[in-house]
Amino acid sequence: MNGAATAAGAGASAPRDDAVIRLERVSRVYRVGESEVRAVDDVTLAVRRGEFVALMGPSGSGKSTLLNLLGCLDTPSSGTYRLEGEAVQDLSEDRLAEVRQRRIGFIFQAYHLVSRMTAARNVELPMIFAGVPPPARRERVARALAAVGLSHRAHHRPDQLSGGERQRVAIARATVNEPAILLADEPTGNLDTHAGGEIVALLERLNAAGLTIVLVTHDPGVGGHAGRVLRMRDGRILEDGPSPPAGAGPGPGAPAAGGAA
Numbered sequence: 001m002n003g004a005a006t007a008a009g010a011g012a013s014a015p016r017d018d019a020v021i022r023l024e025r026v027s028r029v030y031r032v033g034e035s036e037v038r039a040v041d042d043v044t045l046a047v048r049r050g051e052f053v054a055l056m057g058p059s060g061s062g063k064s065t066l067l068n069l070l071g072c073l074d075t076p077s078s079g080t081y082r083l084e085g086e087a088v089q090d091l092s093e094d095r096l097a098e099v100r101q102r103r104i105g106f107i108f109q110a111y112h113l114v115s116r117m118t119a120a121r122n123v124e125l126p127m128i129f130a131g132v133p134p135p136a137r138r139e140r141v142a143r144a145l146a147a148v149g150l151s152h153r154a155h156h157r158p159d160q161l162s163g164g165e166r167q168r169v170a171i172a173r174a175t176v177n178e179p180a181i182l183l184a185d186e187p188t189g190n191l192d193t194h195a196g197g198e199i200v201a202l203l204e205r206l207n208a209a210g211l212t213i214v215l216v217t218h219d220p221g222v223g224g225h226a227g228r229v230l231r232m233r234d235g236r237i238l239e240d241g242p243s244p245p246a247g248a249g250p251g252p253g254a255p256a257a258g259g260a261a
Contacts, residue, residue, distance in 0.1 A: 026079035105174030164195030
């Protein structure tokens with residue numbers, strides 16, 4: 001796995017674990033009548049700080065369930081999940097909510113913007129929940145929208161924006177609290193090729209600036225932009241390695257292989 005190098009020499013200090021995400025034999029089991037469904041099955045995984053990881057696999061392979069576990073939207077049935085060294089499955093609901101607000105950014109295929117609010121107000125929402133003072137909120141909203149190229153659309157509502165612009169607002173909202181990780185669930189799934197390519201390029205820039213990203217996608221053209229691809233089937237990670245060249249499959253917005261996420 002991706003742990004830090006072992007310190008050499010007798011009496012050396014313990015090696016630093018540079019994994020932002022560390023799963024040890026994590027499973028998520030659901031009851032369906034009298035049957036068990038192992039949506040995630042005995043997964044051990046480490047994601048280092050600054051990695052860009054794509055989760056790929058057919059429908060029902062466990063990708064979205066694993067992403068929900070990483071985002072603290074669900075809890076493991078067994079095993080250990082540590083986020084920046086903290087065992088999150090042991091946290092109270094209040095503490096979990098705080099972790100989601102401050103340390104995890106989320107991007108979804110359907111954007112999940114508040115329709116009656118402007119782009120600026122949508123970006124501001126996570127900071128309101130986190131208790132950031134108004135002057136700091138205004139400054140950070142302006143900076144976040146500038147980073148995604150939407151300063152000129154700050155006062156437009158979602159219904160006045162294109163799909164690509166809505167997703168860029170969602171990215172600004174997801175990153176405004178400077179999270180430890182950004183989780184993206186099919187972020188180009190509702191976009192055409194051009195808009196999808198812009199979103200992937202933006203994610204690459206954020207990753208180059210140091211943000212850790214885990215992305216679920218069916219599209220090999222999107223997954224090819226990640227530095228590492230995890231391929232899942234039946235709740236297990238079957239393949240863990242560097243991504244193929246970005247041009248090896250259909251581009252963002254092309255028909256996805258394998259059905260729905």
